[in-house]
Amino acid sequence: MNVPFDREALAGIARELDVDVRRASIRDMDRLVNAVEERLGVRYIRMEFGIPGLPTPEVAIEAETRALRERKLGHIYAPFAGVPALKQEISRFARLFMGVDIPADCCIPTVGAMQGCFASIALASRMRDDARTVLFLEPGFPVNKRQVKLLGIESDSIDFYDHRGPALIEAIERRAQQGDLCAIIWSSPNNPCWIVLNEEELAGIGRICDEHGLLAIEDLAYFGMDTRQNYFVPGEPPYQPTVLRHTRRGISIISSSKIFSYAGQRIAMAILSPELWDTDAPDLEGYCGTEKIGRAFVPGLLYPLTACCPESPQYGLMAILQAANSGDRSLFEPAFEYSRRAREMKRLFLENGFRLVYDNDLGEPLADGFYFTIAHPAYDDGADLIAELLHYGISAITLETTGSVRREGLRACVSLTGQELFPLLEERLRRFAAAHS
Amino acid sequence: MNVPFDREALAGIARELDVDVRRASIRDMDRLVNAVEERLGVRYIRMEFGIPGLPTPEVAIEAETRALRERKLGHIYAPFAGVPALKQEISRFARLFMGVDIPADCCIPTVGAMQGCFASIALASRMRDDARTVLFLEPGFPVNKRQVKLLGIESDSIDFYDHRGPALIEAIERRAQQGDLCAIIWSSPNNPCWIVLNEEELAGIGRICDEHGLLAIEDLAYFGMDTRQNYFVPGEPPYQPTVLRHTRRGISIISSSKIFSYAGQRIAMAILSPELWDTDAPDLEGYCGTEKIGRAFVPGLLYPLTACCPESPQYGLMAILQAANSGDRSLFEPAFEYSRRAREMKRLFLENGFRLVYDNDLGEPLADGFYFTIAHPAYDDGADLIAELLHYGISAITLETTGSVRREGLRACVSLTGQELFPLLEERLRRFAAAHS
Numbered sequence: 001m002n003v004p005f006d007r008e009a010l011a012g013i014a015r016e017l018d019v020d021v022r023r024a025s026i027r028d029m030d031r032l033v034n035a036v037e038e039r040l041g042v043r044y045i046r047m048e049f050g051i052p053g054l055p056t057p058e059v060a061i062e063a064e065t066r067a068l069r070e071r072k073l074g075h076i077y078a079p080f081a082g083v084p085a086l087k088q089e090i091s092r093f094a095r096l097f098m099g100v101d102i103p104a105d106c107c108i109p110t111v112g113a114m115q116g117c118f119a120s121i122a123l124a125s126r127m128r129d130d131a132r133t134v135l136f137l138e139p140g141f142p143v144n145k146r147q148v149k150l151l152g153i154e155s156d157s158i159d160f161y162d163h164r165g166p167a168l169i170e171a172i173e174r175r176a177q178q179g180d181l182c183a184i185i186w187s188s189p190n191n192p193c194w195i196v197l198n199e200e201e202l203a204g205i206g207r208i209c210d211e212h213g214l215l216a217i218e219d220l221a222y223f224g225m226d227t228r229q230n231y232f233v234p235g236e237p238p239y240q241p242t243v244l245r246h247t248r249r250g251i252s253i254i255s256s257s258k259i260f261s262y263a264g265q266r267i268a269m270a271i272l273s274p275e276l277w278d279t280d281a282p283d284l285e286g287y288c289g290t291e292k293i294g295r296a297f298v299p300g301l302l303y304p305l306t307a308c309c310p311e312s313p314q315y316g317l318m319a320i321l322q323a324a325n326s327g328d329r330s331l332f333e334p335a336f337e338y339s340r341r342a343r344e345m346k347r348l349f350l351e352n353g354f355r356l357v358y359d360n361d362l363g364e365p366l367a368d369g370f371y372f373t374i375a376h377p378a379y380d381d382g383a384d385l386i387a388e389l390l391h392y393g394i395s396a397i398t399l400e401t402t403g404s405v406r407r408e409g410l411r412a413c414v415s416l417t418g419q420e421l422f423p424l425l426e427e428r429l430r431r432f433a434a435a436h437s
Numbered sequence: 438m439n440v441p442f443d444r445e446a447l448a449g450i451a452r453e454l455d456v457d458v459r460r461a462s463i464r465d466m467d468r469l470v471n472a473v474e475e476r477l478g479v480r481y482i483r484m485e486f487g488i489p490g491l492p493t494p495e496v497a498i499e500a501e502t503r504a505l506r507e508r509k510l511g512h513i514y515a516p517f518a519g520v521p522a523l524k525q526e527i528s529r530f531a532r533l534f535m536g537v538d539i540p541a542d543c544c545i546p547t548v549g550a551m552q553g554c555f556a557s558i559a560l561a562s563r564m565r566d567d568a569r570t571v572l573f574l575e576p577g578f579p580v581n582k583r584q585v586k587l588l589g590i591e592s593d594s595i596d597f598y599d600h601r602g603p604a605l606i607e608a609i610e611r612r613a614q615q616g617d618l619c620a621i622i623w624s625s626p627n628n629p630c631w632i633v634l635n636e637e638e639l640a641g642i643g644r645i646c647d648e649h650g651l652l653a654i655e656d657l658a659y660f661g662m663d664t665r666q667n668y669f670v671p672g673e674p675p676y677q678p679t680v681l682r683h684t685r686r687g688i689s690i691i692s693s694s695k696i697f698s699y700a701g702q703r704i705a706m707a708i709l710s711p712e713l714w715d716t717d718a719p720d721l722e723g724y725c726g727t728e729k730i731g732r733a734f735v736p737g738l739l740y741p742l743t744a745c746c747p748e749s750p751q752y753g754l755m756a757i758l759q760a761a762n763s764g765d766r767s768l769f770e771p772a773f774e775y776s777r778r779a780r781e782m783k784r785l786f787l788e789n790g791f792r793l794v795y796d797n798d799l800g801e802p803l804a805d806g807f808y809f810t811i812a813h814p815a816y817d818d819g820a821d822l823i824a825e826l827l828h829y830g831i832s833a834i835t836l837e838t839t840g841s842v843r844r845e846g847l848r849a850c851v852s853l854t855g856q857e858l859f860p861l862l863e864e865r866l867r868r869f870a871a872a873h874s
Contacts, residue, residue, distance in 0.1 A: 027517070027736065056511030064749070065502040074493030074753075075698040080464070111548055111703075111743040118742055122587065147741045150559065150724050152589075261512040264748045266548075287587050299464060304584045305555055306548040310747045311701045312501070316511075 003428050004391035004435070005042060013039060021390065022383030025142065026050075026397055033395045045425045046416045047396045050191070050370065052261040053415040054334050056316075060262060063319035064312040071315075078311035081298045082109040086314045089321040090269050096325055097224070097231060098252075099239035106274050108298060109309045109317065112266040113221055113255035117185070118147045119301040120251045120270070124183035124215040125153045126288060127281035131213075135175055137168075137186035139193060139404035139411075141219065144185060154180070159405040160195055164362050169204030176212045184209060187219040188241070189226050192371040192402050192411035193358030196226045199241055206246030215293075218243045221255040224332055226367045227339040232332045234325055248275035249293075258370060258415075260320050261334055267313035272297060335369070341414040342368035344422055349374050349412075352429035353437065357399060357409035373399060375409040378436045382409050392432045394425070440865050441828035441872070442477060450476060458827065459820030462579065463487075463834055470832045482862045483853045484833045487628070487807065489698040490852040491771050493753075497699060500756035501749040508752075515748035518735045519546040523751045526758040527706050533762055534661070534668060535689075536676035543711050545735060546746045546754065549703040550658055550692035554622070555584045556738040557688045557707070561620035561652040562590045563725060563733075564718035568650075572612055574605075574623035576630055576841035576848075578656060581622060591617070596842040597632055601799050606641030613649045621646060624656040625678070626663050629808040629839050629848035630795030633663045636678055643683030652730075655680045658692040661769055663804045664776040669769045671762055685712035686730075695807060695852075697757050698771055704750035709734060772806070778851040779805035781859055786811050786849075789866035790874065794836060794846035810836060812846040815873045819846050829869045831862070 014021055019032045029048040037044060067073050081087070090107035094100050110116035121144070125132050133154040136145065148155045158171045172184065184205060188197040197205075209216040220242070224231045229238050243250045252271045257263035276294030285291040288300025302308075324331045346356070346368065357373040360366060374396075379385040382398035385408070389396065399409040417425065451458055456469045466485040474481060504510050518524070527544035531537050547553035558581070562569050570591040573582065585592045595608045609621065621642060625634040634642075646653040657677070661668045666675050680687045689708045694700035713731035722728040725737025739745075761768045783793070783805065794810040797803060811833075816822040819835035822845070826833065836846040854862065 027740075051514060052512045054512060055509060061505050061511060065505055068498050068502055072492060074498060074701045075489045075491060077488060077694075077700045111747070114740075114744040115742060126587070126589070143741055146726065146737075149726075150563070150737065150741055152563070152724060257514075263514045264511045264745075266743055266745065266747045287589060289583065289586075300583075300587065303464075303551075304580055304587055305552060305742065306703055307551040308701075308703065310548070310703045310750060312749070313747060 003393050003431050005036070005040060005393060007391060009040060010036060010390060021387045023401070024397065025401060029395060029397055042393060045394045045421060045428065047394065047412040047414070049416070050258070050413050051415055052258055052263050052334070053418065054261045054337060056262050057260060057320055057331060059319045059323055060260070060316035064265070064316040067312045067315035073311045078308040078314060080303050080308050082309065083311065083314045083318065086318040089318050089325065090271065092325045093321045094271055096234035097240055098242045098244065099237065100242060100244045102244065102271055103274055106272040106277065106294065108270045108272070108302070109314055110268050110270050110302065111306050111309050113219065113253045113257065113268040114143065115302070115305060116253035116268050116270040117144055117217065117219060119297065119305065120215065120217045120253065121147050121183060121185065122151055123288070123293065123296060123301055124217065125151055126284050127182055127293065129283045131180050131182045133180045133182065135172065135181050135184045136403060137184065139190070139399060139402035140185070140187045141191050141221070142401050142403065145403060157403060160190065160193060161358060161405055164195070165201065168201055169208070172205060173208055176208050176214065181212065181214050183215040183217050185217040185219065187221060189222040189367065189369055191221060192399070193373050194366050194369050194371055195358060195361045196367065197241060198362065202241055202243045203246040206243050206250065209247050209249045214249065216243045216247050216250040218250060218252045220252055221258055222370055223254050223259045225259060225335045225338065225369045227335055227369065228367045232329050234327055244271060244273060248273050249279065256317055256320070259334060260331060262316070262320070265310070265313040265316060267309060267317045270297070338370050338414055339368040341417060341419070342370070342372055345412070345414055345417060345425065346372055348422065348426050348429055352433040353377065357406050370415060371411055371413050373409050374412055376436065380408055382407060386410055389432070392428045394428060440830050440868050442473070442479060442830065444828060446477060447473060447827060458824045460838070461834065462838060466832060466834055479830060482831045482858060482865065484831065484849040484851070486853070487695070487850050488852055489695055489700050489771070490855065491698045491774060493699050494697060494757055494768060496756045496760055497697070497753035501702070501753040504749045504752035510748045515745040515751060517740050517745050519746065520748065520751045520755070523755040526755050526762065527708065529762045530758050531708055533671035534677055535679045535681065536674065537679060537681045539681065539708055540711055543709040543714065543731065545707045545709070545739070546751055547705050547707050547739060548743050548746050550656065550690045550694065550705040551580065552739070552742060553690040553705050553707040554581055554654065554656060556734065556742065557652065557654045557690065558584050558620060558622065559588055560730065560733060560738055561654065562588055563721050564619055564730065566720045568617050568619045570617045570619065572609065572618050572621045573840060574621065576627070576836060576839035577622070577624050578628050578658070579838050579840065582840060594840060597627065597630060598795060598842055601632070602638065605638055606645070609642060610645055613645050613651065618649065618651050620652040620654050622654040622656065624658060626659040626804065626806055628658060629836070630810050631803050631806050631808055632795060632798045633804065634678060635799065639678055639680045640683040643680050643687065646684050646686045651686065653680045653684050653687040655687060655689045657689055658695055659807055660691050660696045662696060662772045662775065662806045664772055664806065665804045669766050671764055681708060681710060685710050686716065693754055693757070696771060697768060699753070699757070702747070702750040702753060704746060704754045707734070775807050775851055776805040778854060778856070779807070779809055782849070782851055782854060782862065783809055785859065785863050785866055789870040790814065794843050807852060808848055808850050810846050811849055813873065817845055819844060823847055826869070829865045831865060
C-alpha cells in the first residue's frame, strides 16, 4: 500500500485504541502502530521504540543454558548482592573500559537498568526527608519521570538544549542551592539527542553532588556508543566518560540491553562510588534499615523489590564481560552497526527537508548512534509532525514526551531499521517532501 | 565437633560480623551461620531460611534452555504484561486448582512474589492519599514490612494467635472503620505458623475490602501445601482457598519458589480480580497514569520497576503449569516431601521438651508443612532460646522478627533438613534437653 495511508482508517484505529497520537507514550505508539500494521497490512519504518535490533551474543546464551544445566540453578535464591564471579568481572570491566577502580562489593547486578534507576532514585529520596526533588538533565528516558511519580516525590529539570559546558554547571549549582534536591540524573550518550557530557561537565556535576550531598545518578544505557571515540581497547584510554571519576556520591547504571543486545533477560549493572559505603544519610535508617547509603542499596532496596536477580542471566552477562575484558571487540559491534544506520538515516531525513533539533555537541558534530532528533520547517509542533508522518508509514515519539523543552521535534530510533529498509524510508521521505515543500 | 559448640568462639564471630543474635533478620542469621560453619568446621541443622531444598523440575529447565536456543530470546524485551501463552496457562491454573474464572489479561507474571507484593502494596498506597495504612494479619513474611517502610507508609497488625474465625473478622472490621487502611495483607498457608484461613474467614475479609475500598493482598507463597487436603486433581474440588472467590478487590500472589522449587529464576504470578480493571481510585492517576486500579498494575507499577519479567523463566513456568494443568501431580511433590519432614521434625522437638506456639488451626490439628513454631518452657524470650540453640548446632529466627505478638517462640523451616539429617537433629535435641530439663 502506498503512502500516504488512508487517513480515515488510521484515525479510526487510534480512536478505537484510545490513543491520542499527539501525546502517545512509547508504549501507546507501539500499540497503535502494531494495530495499523495488522489491520491495513502495511509495514512501518519503526522508530518509536528503543528495541535492540541485533541478536544477543551467542556466548551469553551458551553461558545461560550451561548454568541452568550444569550448575543446577533454579531452586536456590541467587546471592542477593549478585553472583561473586560476576561482581568481580563488572569490577574488571569498570577498570578496563571506564578507567575507575571499584571494588567488586560496589558492583551490583540489577533486574535491568530500569531496576537500577528505580532503586537509585528511591535511595536518593529516602536520604533526607526535607530533600525529595530529583533534578533531571533533559531530555531523557521518559520512564525515569514515571518512577519519580510512583515514588510520590518531586522533580525539576534543566535542558541540554540551552545548557552545556559552564552554563550547565552554573544552572545546576544555582538550582542545588535551593536545598531541596536529593539527586541529579541524566543519560549520556543522551537518549534522545545523543550529546555526550564531557569530563569537565561530569567534574562539575560530581563536585556539586559532593558539596550539596546529592546522589549523581548516571544512566549509561548507551555505554560506549559515542563512536567518534574508540573506547574498546581494554585498559587503554580513551575511557567511557563517567561521573564515577569525579564524585564520592555516584551511581552508574549500565544497561546491557543496547550495547550487548540483551534486553529480554533483564540484567544490568549498578556501580557505586566506594565512598558511599560509609556515607551517612540522616533519615535513611527508617526506610532501609541502615543509615549508610551504599550499604542500603542491596538489603534496603533491591532485596525488597525482587529478592535477587534471576541467576542464569548473571552467568550470561558474566560471559559477555569476560570476553570483552579479554579483548574480544565483537561484543561491541552493535555500537558500530547503529552508528552506520544513524549516519545514513540522518542523511535521508536532511535531504528531504528535515533538520536536526539538537544539532551539535558543544560546537562539534554529534556522534551517530541509537537516536537522533528531527523537526520539519512546516511544523511548529512535534505532535502535528508525528500525526502526519504516521500517514507516511514512519513512526517515532515526540520530543515533548522525553522531557525536552523543544516542542517542535521528534525522537527517532535507528535500532529496528536495517539497511534493507533504507530504500523504503527514502521513498516515503521523498513523498512526504513532495507534499510538504 | 560435639554440641554445645564453643561459646566464646560463637560470640566472637557474631561480634565480628556485627550480628545481634537476639534481633537477627533472616539474612543476618544466614550470614552468621555460614561464618560459624566455615570457621569452626561444623554443620548446622539450618532452619532459618525458607530456601527450597528440592531441585527445579526438569521440565522448566528444559523449557528455558529451549526458549533461549530456539525462540532466540534475549535481545527483545518480553511483553510487558507477560508472554500471552503463559497468561493463558495461569488463567487455566486458576480455574483448575483455585476454582476461579480469571481472564488471562488479569494473570500477570512478576519477578518473583517479592515484586508482586511490592507492586500490590505500592498500588494500594497510591489509591487514596488519606488512606495509607496497610493492615498485616500477623505473623507473616518480614520483608513485606520492610517494603512498607521503603514506601514510607504506615502499617498496623492483628495477630492470628488470638484472632481466628469470627473474632478475626470483627477485629478487622473494627480496624477498617477508622478509615485510614488501604490494604489487608496475609500469608496462608501461613508463614510461619502454618494455619490456613478457611472460606468463612476469606469471605469476611473479602466483604470488608469491598465495603471499605481496600485491596485484599493474599500471599499464596505456599500454594497447595496444606496437605490435610488434596488440592491437586485439576478441575475438581477441594480447591486451594483463595480470597479471589470472595471479593472484587483481590490480588493473589503465587510464588513458584516453594511449591515448584523455582526460586532462583524469579518468576511468580499475580492474579487480579477482573473487577479491578474498571474500579476507580481517586488519587491513582498522579502516581500511575490511570485511575483504574487493575489497569495501573502493569504500566504504572511493574513497568517502571523492571520493564518486564525476564523471558526465559516465563517459558519455564509455563511448562510447569502446562504439566500440572494436564494432571501431572509430580509437580506438587514438594508439598508432600516438606510435609513428611515437618511431621518428623515436630515429633523430635516435642519429644525433647519443646512445644508448638501456634498449636492448632481453629481447634483442628495444624497441617504439616514448610514451617512450624516452637518454644521451650525454660525460655520466656525467643531471642534467648535461639542464642542457646545456636550452640547446639540448630538455627532459626525469632517469631518476633516475623511480626508475631508471641515473644517466646521461634520459626523453624524444614526445607533444608532432609531425612538423612534427622539422626543428627535428634542427637542435638537430646543433648539440649539433657542440659535444660
